Every structure is written in structure tokens, then in C-alpha cells.
Amino acid sequence: MDTAPSRAPDIALSTPVAKLSARELLLAAATESARQPVGEGTYWRIVSSHELIFNAGDYNVVRRHESEDWVPGVPDKDRVGVMRDLGARPFQAADEAAWKAAGSPNEIKVTVGDSKAKTAALTIRPTPERVQYMAPHNGGAVFWLGENVTVEDLRNLPDDPAELKRWLLKSYKGTATEGDRKQDSDGWLFAVSLGLVTSMPITPKVGGAAFEMLAELDSITSLGEVTDARGRTGVGVAIKDPRREGGVVQSRLIIDPATGQALASENTVLEPGGNFSHLEKGVRATSSVVVKAEWTDETPPAATEPRRVP
16 A cells, blocks of 8 residues: 555653553554665565573473574575574573583483473584575465465555454464464464564554554553563563463563564463473563564575475
8 A cells, every 4th residue: 555544643652661551552663663764675684583492301491593584575586594503501590400410411302392202302502504595486475474475465465454454364263373272363463463573574554554453452461661582672562372282371572662663572471381381480481583674685695505496
């Protein structure tokens, strides 16, 4: 759409953040997002750092890695993926003591998912950077918004909050974005919007529309001023997410109030259970931090692995 949708009046973030509701925080973010310049370039580059806590039996460990995606602005060019495994580490002091008591192993077997029968091996030492070029497929669809979408699809998303909500909900089937567990429409919209505002090349107006859309959801709460896993300060909003396997997590979105740009998404344990039964209430179980998100004309790094062809 060429015309800007009507926006809510500016909300002064000079007001103490702790006194602002989730709706007010999101409307403020919508205003700032819509003011940002439209980017241009050959590639959309998104650099993210990720942390996920696993259980190794007697102790917990954090897997740390950084990903870098180079997504071309046209559908017939290769996408480039960069992976940097930063190595695992014991989660807290007690976990480090238990790891040392186990002989300080470099390779740690951890439980994956809710089944103790599913395991994976994490290494303490970082591994060399891996770069892979991936041939275009499925018409260039590389993003997911309830359905596979292309960069061109994202360019054509509606920048009106109500229209954007309708566009997204046409893919809602009553289940969560991952797996087949039941999820209400508010939780589904929040989950899909996390990906939309943190990692996808949308226009500033669409970003503003997404925040306005979320502002109208009654189940979203304000966290006030918070810090992400890199120690950056932002404002947070959240929604409860009951898990099918047990327990409840709080799905969080952290936003830079000065720019309306997403800083991070994360899951904090509210009620231990299921995949997070090994963690205490209040622990940040997962975190994905936006390090850099921009259009660029730079050249991607050279491949270190064979080109992937569909």
C-alpha cells in the first residue's frame, strides 16, 4: 500500500516505563518503527545470537551459537547461511561444579525435547565457521508466516493493522506454529509476529502495523524495562504460552524504544515442566538476539561447504 495507515497519537516514553501498559509500549514502538527509513540493497542480512539451555543429567549447559543469513532481494539468487558455534558452557556456578566433578568433558551428552531417549552431543570448544550457499527453491520462499513466503510477499504485506491481522490469520488452524499442540489465536499471532519483526525484511510501516496489531491483544502484558541476553536495555512485552508436554513459559519480545526495532525474543520459565522441567521459575530458557538486521550491497563470505541444491 502506498498510503500510510492512521497511527495512534505519540506516547511519550519520558513517562516512566513501569507505568506504561503493554498497549502503550507497543503503540510507542509502532510510531517509532514507522518513522525509520526504508532500506535498500542486494541482500537482506540478519545476524542473530542464540542461547538454549539443555540438561546433561546432573547439570545444565547453555548451547551458544550465532547465525548469519544473506537473503537475496530477488528469487533467482543463492541464499547464504553462516553458522558459528560458540561452544557450550555450564549454566550456573553449581552446574560448573558438577561439570568439573564429571571430569570437565569437552563433549557433553544432553537431552533434547521431553524424551530422555532423545539426546545430542554439545562441545565446549567453538567450532570453525561454516558457510553454505543454498540454491533457490519453492519460488524463493525462505520465510514463514503461517505459510511459506518470499521477499516479494513481504514487500506486499498490508501496512494497516487490521488488514495485516486478517492476512496472517488466514493461515491459523488452531494449533501452534511448531508441532500440533493447540494454541489460541492471540498466542499464535504473537509467535508469528516475533519472526516478522525480528528477522524479516519488512518495511518500517509494516513493522509499525505489526506492533499496533499486537497492541490490541488483551492477553499481552508489559514487562517494563528489561535487558536482553547481550545486556542491551529495552522495553518488553510478553504472553503466556502453556506447553503441551507440561509447564508454562512466558514468550517475550524486547524492543528498542528509541527506534521501534526488535532487539530479541526469548522464553522465560513461569512453571517448570516438560522440556523445561530441569529449570527453575524465572530462568531465561531460550534467547534469540538480533545483532544486526539490514539491507546491504556487500558480498557474502566464500563458501566452506558444498552448495545445497533442493
